[in-house]
Amino acid sequence: MATIAFVVHHDRPDAAELARDTAAWLEQEGHEVRLTDEDAAVAGLDPTGHGPEQILSGLDAVVSLGGDGTMLRAVAMVAASEVPVIGVNLGQLGYLTEVEPAGLRHALARFLSGDYAIEQRMLLAVQLDVVSSGSVTATEAIALNDAVLEKTPGGHTVRLDVEIDGRFFTPYTTDGLIVATPTGSTAYALSVRGPIVEPTHRAVLLTPVSPHMLFDRTLVLEPDARIRITVAGARPATLSVDGRVLGELAVGDSVTCTASEHVARLVVFGPRDFHGILKAKFKLGDR
Incomplete structure (x- = not known):
């Protein structure tokens, strides 16, 4: 049975x-x-x-x-x-x-x-760290497609600082940032002209959404890369994971994404x- x-x-x-x-x-x-x-x-x-x-x-x-x-x-x-x-x-x-x-x-x-047969797909481990409320709280989630940090509906661009593997990379002034798996490369990231990646690959994709800056390219990073995105400006941002809204972030709050220790196992x-x-x-x- x-x-x-x-x-x-x-x-x-x-x-x-x-x-x-x-x-x-x-x-x-x-x-x-x-x-x-x-x-x-x-x-x-x-x-x-x-x-x-x-x-x-x-x-x-x-x-x-x-x-x-x-x-x-x-x-x-x-x-x-x-x-x-x-x-x-x-x-x-x-x-x-x-x-x-x-x-x-x-x-x-x-x-x-x-x-x-089983086709394995990489998952993202997503951690939301909220410090703006005065006390530190952490929320964890798993994504098959992506984690998206973007401006609130009807809001202006947001300032997001990005660290990769513990080193500061660059600030983005943008409508949002998408951290995607290869599976998620054909989801939201595709609509902002991100690359299409074979879904069984292991990589982390960082794609800006309508950035107000010259650098508008997707970064394709190692699967064990650790991406930390921090809200750096006064305007808030909303975090969604595979389309589920996890919350609104204020200045100082951050999201950390890396490959999960688990994988999705799809039956084929x-x-x-x-x-x-x-x-x-x-x-x-x-x-």
Whole structure:
């Protein structure tokens, strides 16, 4: 018997329907299905009372039903335990997802029989240090795509000081800075003309957003590089990690990013054709 968890897109009825149908099939086959109470409510299933620890205990895989955003939530949930994640594409882009909805039962049957491979993706460890409140507080998070420190909505540019490996690099006057993994190179960083990097590489990318300075290039750094970004001006900045807002930073507050000791483990059922995915997403011709 296997134990499978589901993470469900909260605004897609087809994701809820697929969760109900697949959960019923798995349980008929003698497997255990787990969802958080929030996801169970979205899927129209009875609440299980499972908290994060109960969800993760003895878990064999988590199935993400949605788009890349749902996939990011699933990876964050299991990052520290490195549980394999099966991505089902119910979204628009689908850079991260592997399975189409009609093929989910077949994919799960293959997974349960051991007919699959694991693709490892680098994760970022992100630490937010707040000193502006008068007492020092630290918050930690994990990112598969990126950590973004940027001006508050409707605000002006922010002044951000950057250190790399403990040495001051340069101040940025900018709309924001993106610290991304190779996986995240096709997310927000791509929209500000950052480089596209094979997602299985290990590197840390530092990309400015609309900088008010001549130096506007992405830095591609070693995976063990330690990037510290400090708010240096009077204007505040907002930190988001994989799209989740962690808080607003004032002068003196900082964010530190480096490669996590954990990796994301994505289930694949054959070689992933990253170049083919790029051609399809960007509608590139063969000739």
